[in-house]
Amino acid sequence: MNLLEQELDYPFGAQMPDSGSTLEVAPGVRWIRMALPFALDHINLWLLADEIDGVAGWTVVDCCISREEAKAQWEAIFAHELQGRPILRVLVTHMHPDHIGLAHWLCERWKAPLWISATDYYAARLGSQSTTGFGGPDSADFFVAHGLSDEGKLAEIRGRTSYYPSMVPAVPRRFHRLMDGATVRIGAHDWQCISGYGHAPEHMALYSPAQGLLLGGDMMLPRISTNVSVFDQEPESNPLQLFLDSIDRFQALPADTLTLPSHGKPFRGLHTRIRQLHEHHRDRLAEVLVACQAQPCSGADILPIMFKRPLDAHQTTFALGEAVAHLHALWFKGQLQRRRDADGVYRFLATA
Numbered sequence: 001m002n003l004l005e006q007e008l009d010y011p012f013g014a015q016m017p018d019s020g021s022t023l024e025v026a027p028g029v030r031w032i033r034m035a036l037p038f039a040l041d042h043i044n045l046w047l048l049a050d051e052i053d054g055v056a057g058w059t060v061v062d063c064c065i066s067r068e069e070a071k072a073q074w075e076a077i078f079a080h081e082l083q084g085r086p087i088l089r090v091l092v093t094h095m096h097p098d099h100i101g102l103a104h105w106l107c108e109r110w111k112a113p114l115w116i117s118a119t120d121y122y123a124a125r126l127g128s129q130s131t132t133g134f135g136g137p138d139s140a141d142f143f144v145a146h147g148l149s150d151e152g153k154l155a156e157i158r159g160r161t162s163y164y165p166s167m168v169p170a171v172p173r174r175f176h177r178l179m180d181g182a183t184v185r186i187g188a189h190d191w192q193c194i195s196g197y198g199h200a201p202e203h204m205a206l207y208s209p210a211q212g213l214l215l216g217g218d219m220m221l222p223r224i225s226t227n228v229s230v231f232d233q234e235p236e237s238n239p240l241q242l243f244l245d246s247i248d249r250f251q252a253l254p255a256d257t258l259t260l261p262s263h264g265k266p267f268r269g270l271h272t273r274i275r276q277l278h279e280h281h282r283d284r285l286a287e288v289l290v291a292c293q294a295q296p297c298s299g300a301d302i303l304p305i306m307f308k309r310p311l312d313a314h315q316t317t318f319a320l321g322e323a324v325a326h327l328h329a330l331w332f333k334g335q336l337q338r339r340r341d342a343d344g345v346y347r348f349l350a351t352a
């Protein structure tokens, strides 16, 4: 546990649900943990006791990527953890593969509707049908423009076509739209939708005032900071500012809210965590600004300043996207100016 984590309270300690099983974290709210084949090696999913049209069952929150191991784990849960009741609804916080990958499979199997924000629904449908949307030549060109010159990594990124469809082979053909401020009745409780930006197009967290629970998705994680990246599809964006503005919206929730995050363990200390995340990004922004005061810097120049460890091609795409996000936050604030040099690379220099 790092120093920052010691400021948070983990009410379940080291307890975690076993594979194929669940752990009750509040009445009618069950925690599922599934393995992921990435550096981020797990995701938390949730089962909420529900009743729709007079039928008692469950709402599932998030799904895991599409792969046999995850389906097998779901099968074990269907067999032993549902108390003989059906899954009535599949609610997805955002369009990233670990969250929506198996939504089509769950919805099909249980004849259950998908609930998700409209922006993420359409982004997921496009992504699952496209070979180049995430990774591939466009993405490699974008990274070249931000200074990436490692030919091996670029070749890997260029070759990474069909990356999203490999984990999200299909998306249900229809959906129920989640909107900021809307209330979703799940079983005996109301959950308020809170949209968040900067990590996914239109992420939805859900808050239950009666239970003091926040389904934080990827917007409120206890140990790691949420990935906030500029991508080739929206190359002029300012996702870091969007993210910081979004997490401030959770400040209005009570201090003793139990946050159920998509990665890591359920925690209390929401306001502390919001402060830590602000401090984390404030410190990174300060380092980036100092570097750009000394000389014009590309995103690739910023990488070793922000990330001290060696990065493989996959990690480089996240890290460079995140480096550009920090450059853009300063650029949008007027603290940096951008120029495109003769080599086609964007470089940023402090304005004063």
Ligand SMILES: [Zn+2]
Binding pocket: 094, 096, 199, 200, 218
């Ligand atoms: Zn995500």
